[in-house]
Amino acid sequence: xxxxxxxxxxxxxxxxxxxxxxxxxxxxxxxxxxxxxxxxxxxxxxxxxxxxxxxxxxxxxxxxxxxxxxxxxxxxxxxxxxxxxxxxxxxxxxxxxxxxxxxxxxxxxxxxxxxxxxxxxxxxxxxxxxxxxxxxxxxxxxxxxxxxxxxxxxxxxxxxxxxxxxxxxxxxxxxxxxxxxxxxxxxxxxxxxxxxxxxxxxxxxxxxxxxxxxxxxxxxxxxxxxxxxxxxxxxxxxxxxxxxxxxxxxxxxxxxxxxxxxxxxxxxxxxxxxxxxxxxxxxxxxxxxxxxxxxxxxxxxxxxxxxxxxxxxxxxxxxxxxxxxxxxxxxxxxxxxxxxxxxxxxxxxxxxxxxxxxxxxxxxxxxxxxxxxxxxxxxxxxxxxxxxxxxxxxxxxxxxxxxxxxxxxxxxxxxxxxxxxxxxxxxxxxxxxxxxxxxx
Amino acid sequence: xxxxxxxxxxxxxxxxxxxxxxxxxxxxxxxxxxxxxxxxxxxxxxxxxxxxxxxxxxxxxxxxxxxxxxxxxxxxxxxxxxxxxxxxxxxxxxxxxxxxxxxxxxxxxxxxxxxxxxxxxxxxxxxxxxxxxxxxxxxxxxxxxxxxxxxxxxxxxxxxxxxxxxxxxxxxxxxxxxxxxxxxxxxxxxxxxxxxxxxxxxxxxxxxxxxxxxxxxxxxxxxxx
Numbered sequence: 001x002x003x004x005x006x007x008x009x010x011x012x013x014x015x016x017x018x019x020x021x022x023x024x025x026x027x028x029x030x031x032x033x034x035x036x037x038x039x040x041x042x043x044x045x046x047x048x049x050x051x052x053x054x055x056x057x058x059x060x061x062x063x064x065x066x067x068x069x070x071x072x073x074x075x076x077x078x079x080x081x082x083x084x085x086x087x088x089x090x091x092x093x094x095x096x097x098x099x100x101x102x103x104x105x106x107x108x109x110x111x112x113x114x115x116x117x118x119x120x121x122x123x124x125x126x127x128x129x130x131x132x133x134x135x136x137x138x139x140x141x142x143x144x145x146x147x148x149x150x151x152x153x154x155x156x157x158x159x160x161x162x163x164x165x166x167x168x169x170x171x172x173x174x175x176x177x178x179x180x181x182x183x184x185x186x187x188x189x190x191x192x193x194x195x196x197x198x199x200x201x202x203x204x205x206x207x208x209x210x211x212x213x214x215x216x217x218x219x220x221x222x223x224x225x226x227x228x229x230x231x232x233x234x235x236x237x238x239x240x241x242x243x244x245x246x247x248x249x250x251x252x253x254x255x256x257x258x259x260x261x262x263x264x265x266x267x268x269x270x271x272x273x274x275x276x277x278x279x280x281x282x283x284x285x286x287x288x289x290x291x292x293x294x295x296x297x298x299x300x301x302x303x304x305x306x307x308x309x310x311x312x313x314x315x316x317x318x319x320x321x322x323x324x325x326x327x328x329x330x331x332x333x334x335x336x337x338x339x340x341x342x343x344x345x346x347x348x349x350x351x352x353x354x355x356x357x358x359x360x361x362x363x364x365x366x367x368x369x370x371x372x373x374x375x376x377x378x379x380x381x382x383x384x385x386x387x388x389x390x391x392x393x394x395x396x397x398x399x400x401x402x403x404x405x406x407x408x409x410x411x412x413x414x415x416x417x418x419x420x421x422x423x424x425x426x427x428x429x430x431x432x433x434x435x436x437x438x439x440x
Numbered sequence: 441x442x443x444x445x446x447x448x449x450x451x452x453x454x455x456x457x458x459x460x461x462x463x464x465x466x467x468x469x470x471x472x473x474x475x476x477x478x479x480x481x482x483x484x485x486x487x488x489x490x491x492x493x494x495x496x497x498x499x500x501x502x503x504x505x506x507x508x509x510x511x512x513x514x515x516x517x518x519x520x521x522x523x524x525x526x527x528x529x530x531x532x533x534x535x536x537x538x539x540x541x542x543x544x545x546x547x548x549x550x551x552x553x554x555x556x557x558x559x560x561x562x563x564x565x566x567x568x569x570x571x572x573x574x575x576x577x578x579x580x581x582x583x584x585x586x587x588x589x590x591x592x593x594x595x596x597x598x599x600x601x602x603x604x605x606x607x608x609x610x611x612x613x614x615x616x617x618x619x620x621x622x623x624x625x626x627x628x629x630x631x632x633x634x635x636x637x638x639x640x641x642x643x644x645x646x647x648x649x650x651x652x653x654x655x656x657x658x659x660x661x662x663x664x665x
Contacts, residue, residue: 262544262656269542276522288524303594304620307633331524335624 005152012144020137027128028093031114034064035126042118050118051077063129065098065111071121080125084113100129110134169198173205185213218282221387222275229388229401230268237264267400274402278387281332281409289440292328294365294433295320298337298358305341314345315353324358324365326433327440328414336410339403340369340429346397347373348426361432370428381420415440441465441556442484446476446499447491447518456489459545473497480506485513487552492519492530500533507534514555518543524623546657550609557608568603571663573642573650575603584642594619595638602651602661611658635659 042050051068054077058066067078075082084096095112102109113127169192176189188209189202244257302318309316344354352372359366374393376384383389385408388401407429411418417432443465447453453469460467468485470476474496480488492499503515515537517530522540530538536555539548568575574583580596582589591599598619602610612631616622639651652660 259656266544273522300620304622304630304634307637308630311633331623334622338624 004155005148008151009148012148016140016144019140023133023137027112027130027133028114031112031126031128035114035116035124038124038126039116039118042124047118047122050124054078054124063132065113065125065127065129067125069123076122078125083123083125084111095130166198173198173202177205180209185209185216215282218279222279225387226275230271233264233268233271237261237268240264271400271402274400274406275387277332277335278402278406278409281406281413288329288331289327290330291325291436292330292333294324294326294328294367295322295358297330297334298356298367301334301337301341302356305345308345309354312345312348313351314348315351316356317353318356318358320356320358321360324360325436326365326414327436327438328433332410332413336407337367337369339407343403344369344371344373344427346399347371347394349373352426364435365433366430367433368428368430370423370426372423372426375422375425375427376420378422384420385418413440441486441553443467443487443489443552444470444476444480444485445489446470446473446480446494446502447489448472448494449491456545456548459549463549471495473499473502477502477505480513481509481511483511483513486556488513488515489548489552490515490517490535492517492521492526500529503530503534512559514552514559516548516552516555518548527623544611544657546609547611547613550611550614550658553608554605554610554614557605568600568606570603570606570661571648571650573603575600582642584646589641591638591641594634595641598634598638599642599661602659605661607660607662609654609657609660614658 038050038053041053045052054066054068057064058077058079065078065080067080067083068076069083070076073083080098082098084094084098086094086096092115093112094115095110097108098111099106099108101107109129109131111127112130113125116124116126118124173189176187180187188206191199191202191206193199240257241261244254249257299318299320302316302320306316341354348354348371354372355368355370357366357368357370376391380391384391385404387405389404390399390401408418410416411431415434415438417430419430421428421430443460445453445456445460445467447456447469448471450471453471457467457469468479470479472495476488476490476494477497479485490499490503494502497505499517499519503517506513506515515535517535517538518541519526519530519538520541527538536558537551539551566576566578568577572585575581575596576583577600582591582596582599598615601615601619615631616624635651635653643649643651648664650661650663652662652664654660
């Protein structure tokens, strides 16, 4: 603002100065030329000659001023009333005020003149009325001043309006943030649609808030679930130990009981680890993301599960395009695929089949695991992705209900699309990954 | 084996030391990094078990210090942190292996015994043998009682690992990490099935069974007692 005002002022000041300057220079040149001419005349024609000329010129010229005085300071020729009451010196310039009739009245005008001393005390003054020039100068000055003032004024008003608008929007963001911090996690910062930096800031803040909300809900869920769903196995454990202590048992019985207890504890620990893995996947940490050869990963995984499938005479078929690369966390991805294959093998009946496909679909890397098991009814497909959810039909098979939760968390972490569909019959799980250029 | 346990949780250390003695080893205890460093620098131990979070000098720094002073003893890290990153940090600091809590004691035992074995001069062998089971690592031939056994590449790798650790317990996790190079938990018994497949190839129809299941621990390839 200040810079702007200053530069406008300087610019207009410069305009004024040059304009005024030119005007003054011109006048002075004219006066100087005339004085030179007159002094030549004096040398040529003497005093009488110059008196004649001055008289002539004084009569005709309106703006030109002349005064020729004798040593007694009496006027010999010219149109000035009196010698100006200012300091002069030979060849010097002076400015003074004088009176002249203007349109029936006597006015005081400013004049600029040059002084010449002819010899023997005779002095000549040649000048010009500069009142008009002064007047124009004033007008110019006034209009330029107005121009500067107006520019600065408009600038100030514009600036004020803009910053008030800005402040208002920043204040909205501030107050929304305060409300969110007070606990209302669902609030979002309003986006005005003007698509400027503030709007983008608002959008980014909202994305951040989505993530935070999701994490907090996740954490709440986990603590709820841990309390609820781990109580049962812990209770079982306790009961088993209590029962073992009752009655007469021998060393073998105790040993057996302890072995079983260790087994149960392993199960509980597995559940804990699975929960931790899910939290880690949801925490969106930046580390350990690298380029992973999806084709190799899946091929290795299938090889690991082949014997298990064979035991149930399940036909495990894979069609894996080579050298499909994605950006991923290898450990999380392996765990997710292991969970899916575990499920497939667990739920596919004897002599069923499992098909695994890794390929580009519309230039998007995709993996599909399809089995011929009972599948998941459409109304349950959202629910099963939550923690500790197990369908009625699988009540009797082993599992803690966390497998698919991890798969979902891993899919989200990798910005992949996860879909559960009917394999007609069976379950068809597909994951589509973003290409290598998408940041995670 | 003489083992030094550096752990500030006295109860956990107590259990560890008791378990180690019952397994026939001698174990000492240090409660913090400073004492641990001092005791380990004496050079009287076959393996160290170091908890990452200990007072005075933390586990990683202590191990770095030990390595810098030229101490080569095998070191097993124990930690509550389980990210791959933490594991890598531990190994970079000079540790030889890394177990996350909670761990099964049998796992700890199997692994430290394996570490010590690894350190003892091992000639580069091209042949492994146990009873009448022979493996030629160059020709990839497997023979039992001189009849050839056909193994798939993964089965070969599995048998090789078991042979290398013959007489010692090998846990499922060790197998998953070393034979498959995975770091996750499969829910189903995938490893068990691979083992039983291998067993049916090398043990079925022979008088002596070599591949044993150790309940609650893992597997062991050994001549029966």
